[in-house]
Amino acid sequence: MSEITADLISARNLQLDYATASGKQTILENLSFALRHSQQMALLGRSGSGKTTLLHAVAGLLPVASGELTVCGHALHQLGEADRTRFRRAHIGLIFQQFNLIPTLTVLENLQFVCALNQLSTADRELLGLLEQLDIANLHNRFPAQLSGGEQQRVAVARALAHKPQLVLADEPTGNLDMENARTVIDLLVSVCSNYGAGLMLVTHSSELPSGLNAIARLDQGSLLYSDSD
Ligand SMILES: Nc1ncnc2c1ncn2[C@@H]1O[C@H](COP(=O)(O)OP(=O)(O)OP(=O)(O)O)[C@@H](O)[C@H]1O
Numbered sequence: 001m002s003e004i005t006a007d008l009i010s011a012r013n014l015q016l017d018y019a020t021a022s023g024k025q026t027i028l029e030n031l032s033f034a035l036r037h038s039q040q041m042a043l044l045g046r047s048g049s050g051k052t053t054l055l056h057a058v059a060g061l062l063p064v065a066s067g068e069l070t071v072c073g074h075a076l077h078q079l080g081e082a083d084r085t086r087f088r089r090a091h092i093g094l095i096f097q098q099f100n101l102i103p104t105l106t107v108l109e110n111l112q113f114v115c116a117l118n119q120l121s122t123a124d125r126e127l128l129g130l131l132e133q134l135d136i137a138n139l140h141n142r143f144p145a146q147l148s149g150g151e152q153q154r155v156a157v158a159r160a161l162a163h164k165p166q167l168v169l170a171d172e173p174t175g176n177l178d179m180e181n182a183r184t185v186i187d188l189l190v191s192v193c194s195n196y197g198a199g200l201m202l203v204t205h206s207s208e209l210p211s212g213l214n215a216i217a218r219l220d221q222g223s224l225l226y227s228d229s230d
């Protein structure tokens with residue numbers, strides 16, 4: 001047990017399925033891998049290889065079909081949906097291609113909202129410090145619609161970190177950005193996760209691989225080819 005919980009993510013013989021009209025469809029099977037605390041990993045693989053599916057399982061959004069998946073000390077394969085939702089809220093920061101900010105709240109209020117969900121009374125000063133690290137503190141009173149795409153995604157990065165999760169999961173976070181903004185957002189994401197001591201699993205394209213990641217994994221025909229560089 002201690003060996004399992006020692007890692008931030010530990011997957012053993014993991015199988016992930018979708019229920020479809022034509023029956024059960026297995027997307028990944030016999031997948032085993034680990035991510036250590038504070039480790040930052042890029043997840044590569046061609047379209048349809050199962051990157052989003054795997055990320056959703058690690059986030060507790062998709063139930064485990066069989067095998068074991070332990071994340072931040074929680075055995076997700078043993079938890080029902082309500083417990084997985086509580087787990088996700090407390091331990092995971094999520095960033096998607098769509099920014100998913102709450103349009104009726106300002107930048108700062110979007111961050112306060114995530115903290116309130118976790119019964120955290122995080123000081124505004126601290127949240128402004130986080131926005132400062134992302135170079136958008138001056139925008140804290142704006143509404144999402146008053147920001148550029150790159151700025152909105154930086155707010156989404158701040159929101160993912162605001163409640164100090166142990167693990168940040170980012171699924172092609174720069175898919176809606178031009179190349180220059182993409183590079184800026186990814187570099188900021190990696191450095192702010194380091195500053196917060198959060199692990200990172202980042203689905204991205206190999207052309208965008210930031211420096212400073214300590215693991216690169218590639219999903220290929222249901223296998224995770226995992227290269228650990230430290
Ligand atoms: N809700 C679903 N129901 C059934 N099949 C699904 C569902 N979501 C995804 N799939 C299938 O699962 C496989 C993996 O999809 P997934 O979205 O994980 O791929 P991906 O690696 O993230 O691809 P991309 O790079 O295009 O985002 C694909 O064959 C896809 O058609």
Ligand SMILES: [Mg+2]
Nearest residue numbers: 051052053171
């Ligand atoms: Mg995907």
